Amino acid sequence: MRHILVGILAICFSLVSLNAQTVDNDSQGSDSDYLEDQFYLGVTYNFLLSKPETVTQRNLSYGLQAGIIKDIPLNSKRTTALGVGLGLALNSYYTNMLVSEVSDGFLYSVLDDNADFKRNKIETHLIEMPFEFRWRNSTPEEYKFWRVYAGIKLAYVAGARSKYVSDTEKISFYNTNIEKFQYGATFSFGYNTFNIHIHYALNSLFNNSAELNGENINYKPLRVGFIFYIL
Template sequence: MHIFGAFFLCLINYLYWAMRFSCILIILMFSSTFVTGQVLESNRDLDRKYLEDQFYFGLTYNFATNLPADVSQRNLSYGLQAGFIKDIPLSYERTMGIGIGLGYGINSYYTNLLASQQGSDVEYTVLDSDADFKRNKIATHVLEVPFQFRWRNSTSEEYKFWRIYTGVKLGYVFDGRSKYVSSSERIIFVNKDIRDFQYGLTLNVGYNTFNVHIYYALSSLFNDGVMEQSGEVIEIKPLKVGLIFYIL
């Protein structure tokens, strides 16, 4: 009986500590699961909060379309643009979204259409092909507001992906000048005939770093009714083609 009682007491003691250990183990397992779940949920939330392509820089060649008769482009007409775009995802996977931004653009248009001041007016004449001049251009400094519909196959961990961004770009020309330079004279003045408010369609397509940028103006470079000396209305519309680079 003494042996049985001692055995029974040892068994009871063993079961007590075994149950206590089991309870502690179960509590630790639940705690670990809860913490792990919180971390996974946090990581999931983090993955769903990444943004793409918020800063941009672009370089373009500027074509002057819809030129008057006998007017042609000369030299290298170029454009530079840079700015910030707020990325606003529309889909849960964040592959669809819109972008609204603010930027700054510099543009030049080299042609043989000479602008000269005549009192308070500006007169436009076509320079002969044998005219001796170094450069003749229209230069603009523009405050730009791009609006884009965006598609990309990116993830929070993938930085190389395809993108297609299309939309419109609004621009306010806060400085527009005509500049003519020859061996004998230099003429620079603020040209009030340049349209203040300009707008056009944009398309950006590419993979990773290099992306093709296209801008087609829906508005004329000059105000309505501006004519060259022959009486033909000047309705030049810029077409810009080049590269654009995006940075997070």
């Protein structure tokens, strides 16, 4: 987590000049050159869809995200805009599906209901690029307003690990069966500080090399939680 936070700070400092972007006033000059929601922080619970019936989620499958967005107003009142950003994310998925490292790759199996283990997860670290169409009823003087943002998010998996922990052993290794390029639909809405955030993956978490009982593993994450926007 420390490395994630350092990366977030590095991105924020390197892109902070984006906040200086201005847009021409309308012909009457009635609007200020203000921008909204330049930074974001989010936390989600991660559901896994399209999983076999024998696979169940356990513990707290969570997600963390943070980044910076360039706000590009589309009208003179600045109530509609485009958002293009760059950020980092950490996502964990806790299940009873065990991943074992073998000589020719990875072996996937389902742990027995009586198996005694503490944690069994897959963790991904991503570089993300969100694209949003934004609507809000903000004004130059009003900092509390309604917002509805919808769009897509592209992501590159910089690293992924499988980890198993029991009372007697701890196994952790890089899992290269995770799909490197991921994308999904996003939707955020709310008022002032608290905003609901939904991300639905449009492709599988795993690539075609990952199989469970001879069938491809087609997990599609659904992330639901809160996102906080900051000027």
